[in-house]
Amino acid sequence: NAGVTQTPKFRVLKTGQSMTLLCAQDMNHEYMYWYRQDPGMGLRLIHYSVGEGTTAKGEVPDGYNVSRLKKQNFLLGLESAAPSQTSVYFCASSYPGQGSYSNQPQHFGDGTRLSIL
Amino acid sequence: EDQVTQSPEALRLQEGESSSLNCSYTVSGLRGLFWYRQDPGKGPEFLFTLYSAGEEKEKERLKATLTKKESFLHITAPKPEDSATYLCAVEGASGSRLTFGEGTQLTVNP
Numbered sequence: 587n588a589g590v591t592q593t594p595k596f597r598v599l600k601t602g603q604s605m606t607l608l609c610a611q612d613m614n615h616e617y618m619y620w621y622r623q624d625p626g627m628g629l630r631l632i633h634y635s636v637g638e639g640t641t642a643k644g645e646v647p648d649g650y651n652v653s654r655l656k657k658q659n660f661l662l663g664l665e666s667a668a669p670s671q672t673s674v675y676f677c678a679s680s681y682p683g684q685g686s687y688s689n690q691p692q693h694f695g696d697g698t699r700l701s702i703l
Numbered sequence: 704e705d706q707v708t709q710s711p712e713a714l715r716l717q718e719g720e721s722s723s724l725n726c727s728y729t730v731s732g733l734r735g736l737f738w739y740r741q742d743p744g745k746g747p748e749f750l751f752t753l754y755s756a757g758e759e760k761e762k763e764r765l766k767a768t769l770t771k772k773e774s775f776l777h778i779t780a781p782k783p784e785d786s787a788t789y790l791c792a793v794e795g796a797s798g799s800r801l802t803f804g805e806g807t808q809l810t811v812n813p
Binding site for chain 2: 627693697
């Protein structure tokens with residue numbers, strides 16, 4: 587059981603280049619999330635999805651796009667990379683909660699370390 | 704807007720020296736407060752979910768408690784393998800998303 591798998595693990599880009607980060611989960615989770623983690627800023631939500639074919643903006647969505655064409659995959663795209671997007675990107679997934687209860691705990695991948703020169 | 708503040712930013716303990724980490728929060732309609740552990744180069748790993756004030760949960764040397772304004776993660780007789788960054792997050796009434804604190808970096812020296 588792999589859980590949440592992120593590809594690639596490391597990448598260096600030049601300003602203006604584009605790339606796609608892939609997240610795959612094998613737990614049949616409905617919800618998927620993309621975060622970025624920066625020193626002194628904690629984990630910040632970029633975009634999330636509550637089901638196949640749906641996406642929503644999080645706290646810091648500018649400069650990123652996402653797609654959830656299949657339930658198990660959630661893609662994060664950078665159309666024109668900027669140095670400010672240098673960060674560690676984490677993908678997570680979870681089951682939804684029931685009624686007034688919170689969602690089930692999020693399971694995280696081990697991150698993609700992205701440097702933009 | 705939901706907010707989470709963790710203190711201290713960093714904590715150094717000797718093996719066996721018990722202490723507590725604090726997570727203060729403001730949220731509109733708390734649905735759940737989560738504690739995670741994060742090791743260097745890894746993603747966060749789930750520890751606990753707390754749902755209402757007065758609730759407590761334990762796992763080995765860790766015990767999490769919750770009030771209406773804050774949560775504590777108590778570490779009893781820590782070992783070097785407890786060294787990690789501990790993250791607190793809340794889920795508010797809007798659901799579907801978490802707001803994380805910046806974390807407390809714990810180092811336990813042998």
